[in-house]
Structure formats: C-alpha cells, structure tokens
Amino acid sequence: MRFRQVHLDFHTSEAIQGIGSRFSKPQFQEMLKLGHVDSITVFAKCHHGWAYHPSTANEMHPHLSFDLLGAQIEAAHEIGVKTPVYLSAGLDEKLARRHPNWLVRNQKEQIGWAGDFMSPGYHLFCMNSPYLDVLAEQVHEVAEGYDADGIFLDIVGVRECYCQYCVTEIRRRGSDPRNTEDMKALWEDTYLKYAKRMNATVHAVKPGLPVFHNSSHVSRGRRDLSFVNTHLELESLPTGGWGYDHFPLSARYAQGLGLDFLGMTGKFHLSWGEFGGFKHPNALRYEAALSLANGARCSIGDQLHPEGFMDPATYTLIGEAYREVEAKEEWCRGTASVADIALLSVEAAGHAFGRTDAPLGQADTGAVRILLEGHYLFDVIDTESDLGKYKVIVLPDSIAVTAPLKAKLKDFLRGGGKLLATGRSGLAPDVTRFELDFGAEWQGVSAFRPAYLRPGFELPSLRTASFVIYAEGMEVSLVPGGTRLASRENPYFNRDLFTFSSHQHTPSNLQDAGPGITEGPDGIYIAWNLFEDYALKGSLPVKEIITYALDRLLASGAGVQVSSRQPLVAGMQTDQTGIAAKTLTVALPAQGVTTLQAQTAKNRWVHHLLYGPPVRRGENVEIIEDLPTIMETPVAIAAARPVREVYLAPQRTPLPFQQENGVVRYTVPAWSCHQMVVLEFFIQDEPR
Template identity: 60%
Template sequence: MRFRQVHLDFHTSELISGIGKRFDQEQFQSMLKLGHVDSITIFSKCHHGWAYHPSVHNEMHPGLEFDLLEAMIEAAHEIGVKTPVYISAGLDEKLALRHPEWLIRDFNDHTNWVDGFMKPGYHQFCLNSPYLDLLLRQVDEVVRGYDADGIFLDIVGVRPCYCHTCINAIRKQGGDPRDKEAMLAMWERTYANYCARVRETIDAVKPGLPVFHNGGHIRRGRRDLARMNSHLELESLPTGGWGYDHFPLSARYAQGLGMEFLGMTGKFHTTWGEFGGYKHPNALRYETSLSIANGAKCSIGDQLHPEGLMDEATYRLIGAAYREIEQKEAWCEEVASIADIGLLTLEALQAHSEEKKGDRAAGSDAGAIRMLLEGKWLFDVIDLESDFQRYKVIILPDLVTIDEDLQAKFNRFIAAGGRVLATGRSGLNAEGNAFALDFGAEWVEASACRPDYFRPHFELQNLGTASFVFYSEGQSIKLTDGTELGHREQSYFNREAFAFCSHQHTPSALRHDGPGMVESGSGIYIAWNVFEDYAAKGSLALKEVVTYALNRLLPDKTLATGLPAQGIVTLMHQERENRYVNHLLYASPVKRGSGVEVIEDMIPLYDVPVSLRLPSEAKKVYLAPQMTELPFDTSDGCIHYTVPRLECHQMVVIDV
C-alpha cells in the first residue's frame, strides 16, 4: 500500500451538465504532484448511480461525453500514481427509483438512508435482493476493462433489513422474521455471501487484486469481517462525525490484525460532500502524522468538481501534509506497536450483536481511550482472540462481564504475572451477581445512591484528598482479603421532587460506606463506571484515580514523558531495521461552531523529556527525518533523552 493516498469522491447529479469538460491530463497530474500524492481512488460509479465511463451494465452519466475513468487512470499511471477504483455498492439512487423493491426496509417498512422519496438523499440497497447480481456485473466490467489497482466498494456491511426478499427468505428457511437472532444470522450470511461473490468475481479476472468493503468503521472483535478485505481503510474524519477519539481507538485495534491499513481523514472543514470547505493545513499535518504514528498509511478525502477540474487550494493543503509524510516513510514501514496495556473494549465483546453507530467511539471505550492517551500509556486495543500474555496489564472498562472461557483465559494471564484493572460491573460473572476474578472483595449490589462519592486513601497528583463526586453507577462491595485503597461515601439522599439540596446533588454524608477501590494479587478494582463518567464529564479526579491505579500496576512501564495532556506518544518496533521509533505529537483541538473540533495553531514545545525501558541496549538516538543525533544516558534500566523541539510531530529513532 502507498503512504500518501487521496480518496476522490465524485457523487454528481444527473441535473448537472458538462461533466468532466474541464478535465485536463496535465492539470490533473500537476495537482497530484503538488499534493505529493502517490495513489488516488477514482470513480467508476457514484451514489447517484451513474457510471463515469461507457458501460454495458450501467449507464454513463448523461452529462459526460468521454471515458473519464480511463483518462484519469492513464494520467495517474503515467506519473507513477496508483488508481484504485470506487464503486458505490450500497447506494444507487437512479436504480432506487426504478426498483424500490430492492431497497433495505426497517421493521416498519421505512427505507434508509432517508425514509422516503420526498426528502433529498439516498436509499440503501439490500444485498439479498436481485441487485447483487447487477452489482457484480458492474464490478466485473471494471476489472476486465480497466487497469485498476484495486476495488473500493462503499456503503456495505451487516445491515438490518426487513424487505420482502429477506422476510420471504427467512420464512423459507423455517425461521420467523420476528425473531431478531434469526434475522441477525441471516443478515450476517447475506454480507458474507456478498463479500465472497465479489472476491470470486474479481479473482476470475485478476486474482489477488486488492479489494476493500467500506462501512465507515472496522468493528472491534469482528476479525472475520475484517479479513473479508485485502487491507483496511479506517474512515475517520474527525470533523465529519467521527471525532478525534475514533481513529486512535480504531487504529490501535487494527494494529493487532496483521493487515496493512490506512487512516482516512478528509480535507473538508466538516465532512464528505462539502464543496468549498477546507481544513487548516495544520489539521491535516496532525491527522496524517497521527496515522503514521499508529502504524497506518494515509488517505485524505476530496471531492472533484463536476467539470473535472482539480482544485489547486485543496492540493496545496494536502501537499503541506504529504510533503512531510514523504520524508518520514522509511521509519514507518513494517512496524509493530510496543504496548504495556491491553484495552479490552466493550465493542469487542458485543461485536456479534447488531452494529450501532454509537458504539464506534463512545461511552466507556471513549473514556478509556482518552485517559490512556492523556496519560501517555503505551496500549493496544484488543479483543477475545488477542494474546493476553503480550501485556502486563489488561483494562476492563466498566461493563465487561466474564464468562467461563474468558475467566480461564484471565486465570492463565494472572498466573503468569499479569494484572487487571477493572471498573464498575467489569470483572463480574456472566450473571452479574459475583466477581469472576479475585479482587479481594465481595460484590454486594449496585449502589442505590447516585451520584455518590469516593475518598481515596492516597493523594491525587493535582487535587490532594477529598470526597470526589462520581456521577456514574457504582457497585457496593465488601472487603475480604484485599487492600482498601479508598472508600465510598454516600450522599444524604438521592435527589428527587421532595428531597433535594442545592442546585445539583446532595452532598456526601461523610460516612465510610464500604470500599470504593481495592487491590489484590489479581489487580485493582474501582467500584464505579469511571470511564463512562470520564467520557461524559471529564472530571480530573477520575483520571488521577486511574493514573494512580496504573502506576501501582505498572511500576516498570516502558515509557515515561513530560509531554502535556493533549500530546500523544507511541513506540513502534521496526524489526527489519533493528530499531525503535518513538512518535510524539502535540496539537490542541478547539470547538468551533456547533460541535466541530478544529486544529489551527501549532504551539511548539521545547525540551520534552522521554525515558524508555527497552530489552536491548541503545547504540544511537537521533531525530527523524532530520538525522540529528540526540545525547542520551542510561540509568535504572532506562535510556533517557530530551526532544529539543516538538512542533506537531517528531520521530525519535533508537538504534539497538
């Protein structure tokens, strides 16, 4: 896979004429060079349903008079730029109006993406309908007729559908369409059949041609779905609805799948389809640097004007980022992450249930990722198939209950010296009525008091000791043979119509109402959903309690740094080159408008200290790509160096 890709959207209404009339090979090439682009995904078929080339199995856009796809492929290949080809698989609005019976329907017979034909927008097709055969003919036509470097199929996944085709199919199989589990199993089969038939169609012409099926998110815990692709493209536009939490969470899971992957952001101020919207160059510099710091290649979304003229402002913007990436690629090929901690996310445990967009980077998973990033911990995002023995600590955020198989896996992990940090209902058995792991405490019940208070038996780094309000659900526990690290204090009463105090909640009654945080040989348990609470409220006390716990569990952590909270740090091992690469990033997103986070100013940091505990002795430490050697010293089993200046992104290379 190439490092510097562009995903060139071209969803163009039939009401617009003169399609591609200003396309010019030299101008196209000059923009790719200006943007330092080495691969560009171009369109065969858009969401409106039109082809951008002569077609037997589709119809060429009525406003197009030449083979635009072929012209783009020839222009790009002439300058060494690859051209994966895009086909809209889930959406085809031209066809939706002709065959509405092939569309996905919800339980109440509504269509999606829009729930009717009197609203602007697209309608998604059911891949269990006759539409699939037509789509496969369109794929075959492109693979046979064009020198595509891959196929990108969009708007697909395991989709709930109650169209007449799906209902008839489940009934013929002896199932009941009112049985959600039976329907989910059929939706899974529908998607697997689609992926298999696409692969067969492509391999019949060009065996092994790369293919990616895009659904906007790679589901944690669904390795089977991930492996239906030749590689992964992590669509994650921070300003387009994904936010800045999503990519690190998704990338640190993808790292463990053994597949090449890229991070896809966009040049837009908001999201796809925004003509005339531009990010600040510093935002793209940061987002592409974040990709390579997490072991990914890069992709930036753009949208071509209907007349086919590449936008110079866009490619100046992209070039500002990709010029830097081009200089850094040598230190980012074939890398593996170094991690002390494995984060077992909730999505990974719920992955075989119906996908919900809100699970992508929300709630407990989002709170955990924020704390770990802000705390500069080295971590991977893992699932039930991951090798637990790679980690010193595994975090169970808030709602991870333990069945017998998972309990056996944790018993082996703990017996080998691993430790667990569990919070809230995590660590309870599948029935939710007792601890499955031994935290030196007995579970009693969910706390009747909400919110209540935690009084640590240690000083928080910035806040000292106090009764700290925890807003999330808590669990009442009794100490057995564990060590109490802090206790619960309930309020006088819960707030309700005839019992309330002050503006928000009732204060602590200042009583010891049982343990709130305990430690045993297995690890540490905190009796609230602290990660969910942090995602919602962001209280400093929550983070400092977790930081204290992790410092106890990881006295010999691999990396320590003075990078501020908004900084991000990763450590990659480049085995082939016998070196480690320490990535440091710093930017501070701010809210702009209604809920849009933007990056604009890049504030340089100076003299950032880093300490690394590595299994091999360091021979040389230097900045990349500058090739400037850094002085370092070794003490207490660690190497220590100082990064003299960090502006957006800096790599430090440790030759061993």
C-alpha cells in the same frame, strides 16, 4: 499500500451538465505532484448510480462524453501514481427509483437512508435482492476493463432488513421474520454472501487485487468482518462526526489484526460532500502524523468538481501534509506497536449483562482518552488477542468474565500480569460474583447516584476529598487478604421531589459506606463505571484515580513492591535493579500523544511525539489550527538491548543519550506537531 493516498469522491447529479468538461491530463498530473500524492482512489460509479466510463453493466452519466475513469487511470499511472477504483455499492439512486422493491426496509416497510422519495437523499439497497447480481456485473466490468490497483466498495455492512426478499428467504429457511435471532443470522449471512461474491468477482479477473468494503467503522471484536478485506481503511474525519477520539481507538485495535491499514481523514472543514470547505493545513499535518504514529498509512478525502478540474487550493493543502509524510516513510514501514497496557474493548466483548443503554459505548472512549492523556503505551484488543506482551489488562465498566475469558485471563495472571476493572467488569455473566480476585465480594448496584469516592491516597493535583462520581456505582465488601485503596460515601439522599438539596445533587454525608477501590492478587477494582464517567464528564479526579491505579499495577506487575520504587527521571519508576515499570515516560502536555513502534526488520524502535490541541469553533466542531512549539522534552525508555545510536527523524540529527540499568534517557529539542526519535539497536555480536 502507498503512504500518501487521496480518496476522490465524485457523486454527481444527472441534473448537472458538462461533466468532466475541464478534465486535463497535464492539470490532473500537476495537482497530484503538487499534493505529493502517490495513490488516488478514482471513481467508476457514484451514489447517484452513474458510471464514469463506457458501460454495458451500467449507464454512463448522461452528460459525460468520454471515458473519465480511463483518462484518470492513464494520467496517474503515467507519473507512477496508483489508482484503486471506487464503486458505490450500497447506494444507487438511479436504480432506487426503478426498483424500490430492492431497498432495505424496516419492520414498518420504511426505507432508508432517505425515508421517502419526496425528500432529497439516497436510498439503501438490500444485498438479498437482485441488486447483488447487478452490482457484481458492474464490478466485473471494471476489474476486467481497467488497470485498477484495487477496488473500494462503499456503504456496505450488516443491515437490518425486512424487505420481501429477506422475508421470503427466512421462510425458506423454515423460520419467521418475527424471530429476531434468526433474522440477525440472516443479515449476517447476507453481508457475508455479498462480500464473498464481490471478492470472487474481482479475484477471478485479477487474483490478489486489493479489495476493501467500507462501512465507515471497523467493528472491534468482529474479525470475521475485518478479514473479508485485503486491508483496512479507517474512515475517521474528526470534524465529520467521528471526533479526534475515534481514530486512536480504531487504530490501536486495527494494528493488532495484522492487516495493512490506513487512516482516512478529509480536506474538508466539516465532512464528505462539502464543496468549498477547507481545514487548516496544520490540521492535516497533525492527522497524517497521527496515522504514521499508529502504524497506519494515510488517506485524505476530496471531492472533484463536476467539470473535472482538480482544485489547486486543495492540492496545495494536501501537499502541506504529504510533503512531510514522504520524508518520514522510511521509519514507518513494517511497524508493530510496543505496549504495556491492553484495553479490552467493550464493543469487542459485547454489551454485557443485557445492558443496551447508550453510555456503555462511552467506556472505550473514556478509557482511550485517559490512556492517551496519561501517555501510556497501549493497544486495544478483543477476546481473541494474544495477551502475552502486556503488563496490565484494562476491563472497562462492562466486561462479563465468561468461562473462556476467565481461562485466558488466568493464564495472563499466572505470567505475572495484572488487571484493572471498573463497574460490572470482572463479574460472572449472571451478575452474582466476581470471577477474579480483586479482594472484594460483590453486593449489588448502588441505590445512590451520584455518589462519592474518597481515595486513601493523595492525587497529584488535589488534596484528599470526597470526589463526586456521576456514573452508576456498585457496592462491594472487602474479603480477607484484600486491600482497601479508597472508600465510598453516599449522599444524604438521591435528588427527588421532596428530597433535594442545592442546585444539582446532594452532598456526601461523609460516612464510610464501604470500599470504593479494592486490590487483590489479580489487580485493582473500582466500584463505578469510571471510564463512562470520564467520557461524559471529563473530571480531573477520575483521571488521576485511574492513573494512580494503572501506575500501581504497572509497578507491581514488574515483580517488585510499589514502595521499593524510586524516580529515575521525572515520572519514571524503576525497581532496585533499574528495570522500569513503564516502558516509556515522557513529559508532554495532557493533549500530547506518544507511541512507540518497533521496526524489527530494521532493528530499531521509533518513538513518536505529537501535539495538536483541538479548539471548538462553531457548533460542536473541533478543529486544529495552531501547533504550539513544545520546548525540550525529557524521555526515558526501558530497553534491555544495548542502543547504538539515537537520532531525530527525518532530520537524521544525532541525539545525546545515556543508557543505564536498562533505561535509555534523552531530551528531544524544541519541536512542533510531530517528531520521531529513532533508537537503533546493536545487532547481536556486533562490536560495541
């Protein structure tokens, strides 16, 4: 995979004439060079259903007079730019009107995406219908007829469908469309049949050609869905509905799968299909750097004008980001994350305990926000991940401890690791008891919401108080040997018709109502859905309570008592021998991002620092415009191996450093947007 890709859409109505009339090989090549582009996904078929090349498997756009796909591939290859080829798989508006019986339908026979044929919009196809054969012929034609560097198939995934093809198939299997579980199995089989068919079609012509099936989100915990692809493309346009939280969450999971992957953003102000919309160059610079910092390559979405003329403003904008990426690639190939903490994703583990309410999806988001803002090194994992490299596992809000998960966690604990659990996490699936020893016994769900948490420790930014927690809370009691770290306090009463006080909720009655945070041999338990609370409310006390727990666990996970630790530099804690509890400590603003990537083949670590604070413009649109300069940034990294040199990349400027008691210390001079610091290690037996 290349590092500097453009994803070029071309969804063009038959009502527009002059298709490709201004396409020019020299101009196409000039724009790719201007944008520092080394790979561009070009189009064979769009959502409207038209081909952009001569076709017997499809129909060429009625107002296109030449092989536009072939011309783009020839032009790009001539200057060394790769050309994966795009086909819209799930949408084909031309065929939708001819074969409406091939479309996905719900139980009420309603179609999607557009709900009817009297409104503008696309309609989604069922892969259980004859459409699958049509699509396979189209894919085969492209793979055989063109020098494609990959195939990108769009708008696919496991679809809930009750079309008559699905009804016929479920009855053939001896079941009934009213059997929801059997229908779910059918929908899974339908997608797998589609993916295998497309992969086989491509690889029969060109074995090993990259193929990606895009559903706009890589599902955590569904490795089977990830591995139908040869690589992953993480669609994540911050202003297009994904937000700036989505990519770090998705990327920190994807890197652990072992597949090559790229982060896909867009040049648009808002989202796909926006002609004339542009984001600030600083936003693209930051988003591309964020991909690199998370072990990903980069992709930027564009949409070509119907006349085929590449927009100079767009490729000037893209070039602002890709010129920097080009200079940084050397330090971003073949990387693996260095992490202290693993977040076991709620999405990956499944919505446990039978709960399906929407806030559950916020647990992962809230956890990643806190881990990013706390500048922790972390991965996002599923139940199949290897836990051996981590010091702390976070179980956010709703992780049921099944027998297989319990066995895996117990192995992790025997190795010296620790757990942080919140809400229902840590409970048996039947919600009767804790399966892990947090020094607590389960009593039930609290009758009060909101309630109050009073820490037995002082927060860095606030004095001790009763802090309101809006999310659902639990009631627990302390068991012998357990430690109470915080108390629960209840309000006088819940807000109701005849019992309400003040504007929002009733104050605490200031009476101890039992433990709010407990600690036992396996780790720390907090008796609220605290990560959901942070995702929805963003409360400072919630964040600082979580970071206190994480720091305490990281310290104890290093095998020494918390009280024996003393600061080495600002924020860095070590034991009496100097071994650091946290691998990395850095003085960054809350919205700064830091990662540590290992380039094992190069015998080095690459430390990434980023800062690009989003601001709100318009209606719920977050943008990045200004990239403030960060002044000198002190860093401490725990590294047992001797370090030969430390330098800035790509500048190659040497940095003074000290390595004492297993900790490397250096200060990053003033920087903006993104700075890499490289730690080169001595090779074994190399003279020092």
